[in-house]
Amino acid sequence: MPLDRSPPGRRTTGRITLSDVARAAGVSTSTASRALRGERAVAPDLIAQVQAAAQRLAYVPDPAARALASRRSDHVAVLLPLLSNTLFVDLLEAAQKALRSQGYQTLMGVTHYDRQEEEQLLRELLLHRPAGVLITGRDHSPASLELIAGSGVPCVHLMDLADASGPLLSYSVGFDQAQAGAELTGHLLRKGYRRVAFAAAQLDARVMQRMSGWRRALQAAGLYDPTLEWLNPAASSLALGGQMFEQIVQQRPAVDAIFFCNDDLAQGALLCALRRGIRVPEQVAIVGFNDLTGSDQTLPPLTTVRTPRARIGEAAAQMLLGLIKGQTPEQPQLDLGFELIERGSA
Amino acid sequence: MPLDRSPPGRRTTGRITLSDVARAAGVSTSTASRALRGERAVAPDLIAQVQAAAQRLAYVPDPAARALASRRSDHVAVLLPLLSNTLFVDLLEAAQKALRSQGYQTLMGVTHYDRQEEEQLLRELLLHRPAGVLITGRDHSPASLELIAGSGVPCVHLMDLADASGPLLSYSVGFDQAQAGAELTGHLLRKGYRRVAFAAAQLDARVMQRMSGWRRALQAAGLYDPTLEWLNPAASSLALGGQMFEQIVQQRPAVDAIFFCNDDLAQGALLCALRRGIRVPEQVAIVGFNDLTGSDQTLPPLTTVRTPRARIGEAAAQMLLGLIKGQTPEQPQLDLGFELIERGSA
DNA sequence: CTGAAAGCGCTTACAG
DNA sequence: CTGAAAGCGCTTACAG
Numbered sequence: 001m002p003l004d005r006s007p008p009g010r011r012t013t014g015r016i017t018l019s020d021v022a023r024a025a026g027v028s029t030s031t032a033s034r035a036l037r038g039e040r041a042v043a044p045d046l047i048a049q050v051q052a053a054a055q056r057l058a059y060v061p062d063p064a065a066r067a068l069a070s071r072r073s074d075h076v077a078v079l080l081p082l083l084s085n086t087l088f089v090d091l092l093e094a095a096q097k098a099l100r101s102q103g104y105q106t107l108m109g110v111t112h113y114d115r116q117e118e119e120q121l122l123r124e125l126l127l128h129r130p131a132g133v134l135i136t137g138r139d140h141s142p143a144s145l146e147l148i149a150g151s152g153v154p155c156v157h158l159m160d161l162a163d164a165s166g167p168l169l170s171y172s173v174g175f176d177q178a179q180a181g182a183e184l185t186g187h188l189l190r191k192g193y194r195r196v197a198f199a200a201a202q203l204d205a206r207v208m209q210r211m212s213g214w215r216r217a218l219q220a221a222g223l224y225d226p227t228l229e230w231l232n233p234a235a236s237s238l239a240l241g242g243q244m245f246e247q248i249v250q251q252r253p254a255v256d257a258i259f260f261c262n263d264d265l266a267q268g269a270l271l272c273a274l275r276r277g278i279r280v281p282e283q284v285a286i287v288g289f290n291d292l293t294g295s296d297q298t299l300p301p302l303t304t305v306r307t308p309r310a311r312i313g314e315a316a317a318q319m320l321l322g323l324i325k326g327q328t329p330e331q332p333q334l335d336l337g338f339e340l341i342e343r344g345s346a
Numbered sequence: 347m348p349l350d351r352s353p354p355g356r357r358t359t360g361r362i363t364l365s366d367v368a369r370a371a372g373v374s375t376s377t378a379s380r381a382l383r384g385e386r387a388v389a390p391d392l393i394a395q396v397q398a399a400a401q402r403l404a405y406v407p408d409p410a411a412r413a414l415a416s417r418r419s420d421h422v423a424v425l426l427p428l429l430s431n432t433l434f435v436d437l438l439e440a441a442q443k444a445l446r447s448q449g450y451q452t453l454m455g456v457t458h459y460d461r462q463e464e465e466q467l468l469r470e471l472l473l474h475r476p477a478g479v480l481i482t483g484r485d486h487s488p489a490s491l492e493l494i495a496g497s498g499v500p501c502v503h504l505m506d507l508a509d510a511s512g513p514l515l516s517y518s519v520g521f522d523q524a525q526a527g528a529e530l531t532g533h534l535l536r537k538g539y540r541r542v543a544f545a546a547a548q549l550d551a552r553v554m555q556r557m558s559g560w561r562r563a564l565q566a567a568g569l570y571d572p573t574l575e576w577l578n579p580a581a582s583s584l585a586l587g588g589q590m591f592e593q594i595v596q597q598r599p600a601v602d603a604i605f606f607c608n609d610d611l612a613q614g615a616l617l618c619a620l621r622r623g624i625r626v627p628e629q630v631a632i633v634g635f636n637d638l639t640g641s642d643q644t645l646p647p648l649t650t651v652r653t654p655r656a657r658i659g660e661a662a663a664q665m666l667l668g669l670i671k672g673q674t675p676e677q678p679q680l681d682l683g684f685e686l687i688e689r690g691s692a
Numbered sequence: 693c694t695g696a697a698a699g700c701g702c703t704t705a706c707a708g
Numbered sequence: 709c710t711g712a713a714a715g716c717g718c719t720t721a722c723a724g
């Protein structure tokens with residue numbers, strides 16, 4: 001006599017289902033469903049009974065069934081440009097943690113800074129009817145924006161706040177990139193540097209915002225010179241930072257400080273300076289951006305702007321969770337600020 | 347007169363469904379389903395008709411419905427210890443890419459090297475009835491192993507190959523960590539170093555395997571000395587590498603080479619040496635492991651072992667994809683090797 | 693506040 | 709090789 005007495009014809013999974021719970025609690029599945037989801041309009045004692053039964057049977061709802069019936073899954077799509085920049089990994093990790101604690105699974109997508117790829121990814125991920133989407137930046141194709149809007153899925157943008165020209169009815173968590181760029185440049189000016197170059201790679205929207213801050217600060221000081229901009233569309237890396245540093249120092253010996261748009265470039269520059277015997281900050285000052293791993297270990301330690309990406313990831317997740325529940329955030333554009341970290345390089 | 351003429355009572359999503367396709371192709375949904383999934387036992391001409399209809403209607407199957415009906419989703423769970431080590435991010439990115447190209451979504455889980463957390467994560471992820479799981483290493487709790495086995499979901503282990511003592515009936519893609527440790531140590535010995543320390547953090551299973559390789563090589567040369575082992579359970583980092591380097595150099599001045607179990611430690615040591623004015627490799631040689639970003643940029647460039655993590659992630663995904671289709675891999679334990687990279691530090 | 697019933701969009705025995 | 713029907717495990721109008 002087998003212990004497992006599942007009815008003959010049934011295609012049973014062996015899984016505890018909602019009707020098992022309902023039966024054990026002596027209610028209908030509708031009531032059990034409502035009780036478990038904390039939907040109001042269920043008598044308190046029934047709620048208790050159902051919860052007890054669920055607990056006792058170790059019931060766990062089936063995500064697929066729930067998604068199919070409610071047309072909304074427990075997934076959240078998270079779109080990032082790259083995984084090779086720890087910045088985005090920090091964002092991802094923090095968001096994922098917050099999401100997971102509320103029972104949501106992260107579906108990540110890597111766009112490689114490509115709007116086409118982002119669009120395609122969005123199309124795929126939206127098929128899963130995610131409960132929400134978290135997307136990096138504000139620079140998306142019209143089609144992408146339409147996909148999101150058309151899906152009716154709540155969305156929070158990461159890193160950038162809306163610019164004045166942007167759509168007003170959207171949510172974001174980040175900080176003012178231009179302001180950070182301006183303040184870092186201001187620091188350099190206060191230290192007495194006069195010919196401050198801006199060196200950047202990747203050239204995504206955020207980098208350009210930092211550049212505009214740099215420009216604004218120099219213009220205000222009457223020190224702006226367009227030939228001090230060094231822009232390279234290639235991917236950011238230590239090696240590229242070294243190359244750019246050499247170029248700048250060689251072609252523009254009068255430059256007394258360099259603002260690299262990202263710490264990896266700055267770290268590479270520092271290494272290159274060491275190799276070439278160029279003293280930092282005596283001969284040329286160097287600053288970076290983001291305060292990535294290792295920037296406190298370089299020689300000299302790197303002066304940079306610390307960006308709150310873990311807090312951004314987490315706060316954005318919380319905002320999204322609220323939107324999913326139908327709450328309107330009191331601050332649709334959440335500015336988490338940044339911090340100037342003065343170390344030895346400038 | 348509204349364009350959208352969906353029948354009044356229906357709770358329609360507006361989505362194109364399989365029955366739309368079936369109707370358009372003039373077949374039953376069963377046949378449409380089979381034709382689309384390439385299940386045999388469908389007449390060739392019907393297959394063509396159905397595919398044409400699906401194409402024309404831009405039909406995309408609903409993942410939730412499919413998961414519910416087939417009791418298998420299009421998710422693949424990928425368990426990683428950490429995201430803060432680029433090693434694992436490389437693994438993730440490569441696996442995700444391969445999986446996605448076949449229509450599978452990655453559900454990642456971060457275990458923080460904690461077997462309890464891994465178990466919990468597995469429990470959660472298995473609820474989604476993933477089509478497969480990719481899991482780092484071979485050091486799992488018995489309960490975790492049981493969860494995987496009990497779920498019937500195919501699983502491939504990443505990074506480590508099975509040790510002789512391990513279960514035979516399992517799949518893995520990686521390389522021989524002990525062998526790599528031994529060869530790197532052999533390189534040091536051939537260069538004439540005689541007192542080779544082993545410095546490690548994190549102390550996960552793979553690190554210990556590298557250490558056993560180091561020990562084996564030294565023993566074979568009659569040079570093994572247990573007091574040359576420096577083990578620190580803390581997380582690996584540049585800063586810790588610097589600290590360990592200082593300790594070793596100070597407490598054991600006779601040490602002429604140090605094998606750091608990971609490049610970040612070695613990079614930190616190199617930076618520390620620069621700060622302290624200790625010449626590498628003249629006073630002490632340094633080698634790392636993994637060939638992480640920046641190891642070719644340090645001063646001097648770091649001698650290390652390049653590990654094929656992108657290839658591992660991709661090959662593991664392919665093996666898993668095969669298993670999902672019911673294929674048995676010709677090589678259950680796929681050894682992808684490693685490469686000694688000799689640069690300036692040793 | 694509660695329940696019976698329909699429905700979400702697929703897959704899969706089963707019968708032919 | 710093909711189709712009608714049941715079923716996967718939930719949610720949600722609808723009626724009371």
